Amino acid sequence: xxxxPRLLSNVIRSQDELHAPFGGIVPEIAAxxxxxxxxxxxxxxxxxxxxxxxxxxxxAVTRGPGLVGCLLIGVNVAQAIAWARKLPxxxxxxxxxxxxxxQLEEPELRPPLLGLVVxxxxxxxxxxxxxxxITVIGRTRDDAAGEAFDKGARILGLPFxxxxxxxxxxxxxxxxxxxxxxxxxxxxxxxxxxxxxxLLYEVRKRTSLSEQxxxxxxxxxxxxxxxxxxxxxxxxxxxQPTPTIVLGGGVARNRRLRxxxxxxxxxxxxxxxxxxxxxxxxxxxxxxxxxxxxxxxGPDPAPFDADPSFGFx
Amino acid sequence: MRLAIDTxxxxxxxxxxxxxxxxxxxxxxxRRDDPPVLARIVALVNRGGGGPDDVDGVAAAxxxxxxxxxxxxxxxxxxxAYARHVPLYLIDSLPILARRAIGEPATVALRDAGRAEVxxxxxxxxxxxxxxxxxxxxxxxxxRVMAEPAGMLATWSSGHAHLEIPLAGRxxxxxxxxxxxxxxxxxxxPLRYDEVQALxxxxxxxxxxxxxxx
Ligand SMILES: [Zn+2]
Numbered sequence: 001x002x003x004x005p006r007l008l009s010n011v012i013r014s015q016d017e018l019h020a021p022f023g024g025i026v027p028e029i030a031a032x033x034x035x036x037x038x039x040x041x042x043x044x045x046x047x048x049x050x051x052x053x054x055x056x057x058x059x060a061v062t063r064g065p066g067l068v069g070c071l072l073i074g075v076n077v078a079q080a081i082a083w084a085r086k087l088p089x090x091x092x093x094x095x096x097x098x099x100x101x102x103q104l105e106e107p108e109l110r111p112p113l114l115g116l117v118v119x120x121x122x123x124x125x126x127x128x129x130x131x132x133x134i135t136v137i138g139r140t141r142d143d144a145a146g147e148a149f150d151k152g153a154r155i156l157g158l159p160f161x162x163x164x165x166x167x168x169x170x171x172x173x174x175x176x177x178x179x180x181x182x183x184x185x186x187x188x189x190x191x192x193x194x195x196x197x198x199l200l201y202e203v204r205k206r207t208s209l210s211e212q213x214x215x216x217x218x219x220x221x222x223x224x225x226x227x228x229x230x231x232x233x234x235x236x237x238x239x240q241p242t243p244t245i246v247l248g249g250g251v252a253r254n255r256r257l258r259x260x261x262x263x264x265x266x267x268x269x270x271x272x273x274x275x276x277x278x279x280x281x282x283x284x285x286x287x288x289x290x291x292x293x294x295x296x297x298g299p300d301p302a303p304f305d306a307d308p309s310f311g312f313x
Numbered sequence: 314m315r316l317a318i319d320t321x322x323x324x325x326x327x328x329x330x331x332x333x334x335x336x337x338x339x340x341x342x343x344r345r346d347d348p349p350v351l352a353r354i355v356a357l358v359n360r361g362g363g364g365p366d367d368v369d370g371v372a373a374a375x376x377x378x379x380x381x382x383x384x385x386x387x388x389x390x391x392x393x394a395y396a397r398h399v400p401l402y403l404i405d406s407l408p409i410l411a412r413r414a415i416g417e418p419a420t421v422a423l424r425d426a427g428r429a430e431v432x433x434x435x436x437x438x439x440x441x442x443x444x445x446x447x448x449x450x451x452x453x454x455x456x457r458v459m460a461e462p463a464g465m466l467a468t469w470s471s472g473h474a475h476l477e478i479p480l481a482g483r484x485x486x487x488x489x490x491x492x493x494x495x496x497x498x499x500x501x502x503p504l505r506y507d508e509v510q511a512l513x514x515x516x517x518x519x520x521x522x523x524x525x526x527x
Contacts, residue, residue: 031380032510035387039395039506053396072381073388079351080392084365303351 005291007104008049010277010284013041020160031069038077045283053085058299060290063091064310065121071306079303088299090290094281095122096134096312098248100292101285102272109272114242116233118257119249119281120146120161123190125232126312127242132296134312138188138232145225145251148192152221155200156214166218167254173212173219175256178202180224188232195224226257230264237268245269252279314363315370316393317494319486320350320386321378321406322424322461326486327353329361329368333495336361338487343382350385354393368397370503372494375403376512377432377440378424383511391509400503404493405512407434411459412489414478419459421452421476423466431469432514442514445469452476459483 018029046052061078064071075091082089099115111128123145125138143151146163153162158169180198185191199221206213233245245265251257253276265271278284314336318327323343329336337360339353358364373390376383387403394401407422411434424432426442433451434440443451448470452458458476460466463483467474 031384032513035384035391035509035511036507038388039391039509042395069380069384072384076351076385076388077392077395079349080354080389081396083351083355084368084393084396086365303349303355305349 005104005107005288007284007287008051009045009047010282011041011045011048012277012280012282013037016161027067027069030067031073034070034073038073042077042081056085056087058082058088058090058290058294060090060092060286062094062097062286063304064094064307066094066308068306068308071308075304075306083303090293091300091304092286092289092293093310093312094286095124097285097289098279099126099128099246100289101248101274101278101282102246103288103292104278104284105274106272109244109246112242113244113246114233114236114269115246115248116229116252117249118145118229118247118251120144120150120163120251122146122249123192123229123251124312125188125236127236127240136312137236138190140190140192141185142191142193143196145190145192145229146249148196148225149222149251149254151196152199152218155196155203156218156221158218161250163251163254166222167256169215170219170222170256171215173215173217175219175223177216178220180220182224182231183228188236190228190232192225192228195221195228222254222256226254226260229257230260233261233265234268237265241269243269245271247271247273248279248285250280252276314358314361314367315372315494315498316354316358316368316390317372317404317490317497318350318354318386318390319374319404319406319409319490320382321374321376322382322410322486323379324461324486325350325382326490327357328487328491328494329357329363330491330494331361335491336363338485338491340485340487343379351389354389365397368393369399370394370402370498371399372402372404372497374406374409374490375510376406377426377442377514378406380511387509387511391506395506400498401506401509402497402501402503403509404497405434405440407432407440409486409489409493410434410461411436412492413459413483413486414457415482415484417457419457419478421456421458423448423458423460423469425462425465426514440512440514449473 059082098117103109112130113128115126117124123140127135150162153165158165180195183191326340328338371390371394373386411419411422421435426432456476466477
């Protein structure tokens with residue numbers, strides 16, 4: 001594929017509705033739903049792409065990290081299909097895939113690059129080095145960025161998932177209304193528990209909240225998180241200039257983050273933020289990652305297990 | 314060639330068969346650092362003298378039992394059957410366990426469910442989950458009990474230890490699985506690939522009451 005990957009279909013079956021009543025992901029519910037929906041989702045992906053199994057050349061699947069019950073199902077269904085159809089398999093890192101998703105926007109994506117993966121489970125700053133290796137240079141000391149949004153949303157009485165809810169409410173608010181502390185952690189690490197606590201105090205000290213006050217709080221809270229994330233990317237860039245920066249993960253859908261990243265980083269490096277649907281968890285990014293891994297090390301020679309603590313490579 | 318797998322318990326097994334004839338079997342005890350179950354399937358099918366193209370039916374145990382084990386077995390079975398467009402069957406784990414008895418099947422099968430509970434099955438009834446201290450009232454006095462792990466009936470219900478079939482009276486899980494798989498392939502209706510679900514047995518009524526109590 002000299003011209004880079006071409007996406008034929010990307011079927012997403014979201015479980016948000018299943019989990020919303022619980023205010024977070026329930027592993028047991030997630031795994032049960034996986035077992036029944038996986039085969040139909042695969043069928044639909046083939047149908048949408050107008051592809052038959054005979055035209056498929058390989059299978060890619062997430063090896064980790066993630067919820068073990070869910071990973072097990074994906075890894076085993078995928079490898080069983082591959083074995084039955086005599087196809088090669090590439091097991092990929094879900095985290096690296098959030099970075100490699102950028103290849104779907106930027107076919108010539110090459111190392112070295114700086115990647116920020118921000119989601120409900122992760123806030124990782126990585127370097128994809130010229131030699132192909134991936135090094136994590138910053139991670140969160142407490143909550144992930146997405147968790148910070150979820151917890152902030154709960155404090156503000158907004159529904160799960162919190163990120164989109166805060167994003168929406170913040171649009172009507174003033175990001176300078178409340179000066180939240182900027183999260184400080186050593187080196188290039190992140191920390192969001194302080195700003196979450198500050199939000200809690202701000203809400204508690206008011207006996208009631210007008211709609212405008214809530215919007216102002218949401219906007220200021222969002223601004224603090226976005227600023228903290230970009231500040232670390234800028235610091236990493238200052239330590240070692242890098243031609244390309246990639247943002248990925250569900251939090252990279254956040255409109256303020258996308259806009260501020262463009263303003264602050266756009267002139268200093270080639271900034272790639274995949275389209276919102278390629279930032280949230282999706283299968284296309286796993287395919288993009290598999291193409292890169294295939295070049296790097298080829299298919300996996302023997303059956304492998306799910307690995308809930310799998311890193312970037 | 315048809316494949317049947319049971320990864321629902323501590324003892325796990327798989328068989329490949331041609332009609333009623335056993336081609337190859339594998340029995341193992343689940344361990345943390347086990348090789349992937351798919352590697353065992355690949356080796357077993359090879360030993361049975363075939364390859365992936367020869368698999369024309371798949372059956373997998375649906376529990377109750379270990380969530381992890383069940384997910385592995387069911388997703389492998391679903392993936393295989395779907396990819397080959399061959400019939401897929403789910404089979405109940407405790408009746409298989411009962412068939413580990415040499416001679417007549419056990420009339421009662423019990424499997425540890427953790428938290429002082431057991432999955433309990435007796436001939437002609439659906440599986441239930443009950444606190445071990447309710448076993449005494451539920452066990453028929455003439456029961457022949459197959460327990461997993463072996464020897465546990467003495468711990469679960471000390472007065473009934475004599476009802477448990479001793480180790481010497483049980484055969485490998487693969488032998489029981491073979492019997493049950495033959496019956497299933499010959500007489501049962503296959504499932505759709507999107508109907509694959511483990512058997513989740515709800516907590517016993519008594520446990521439910523206890524949980525709701527203030
Ligand atoms: Zn993700």
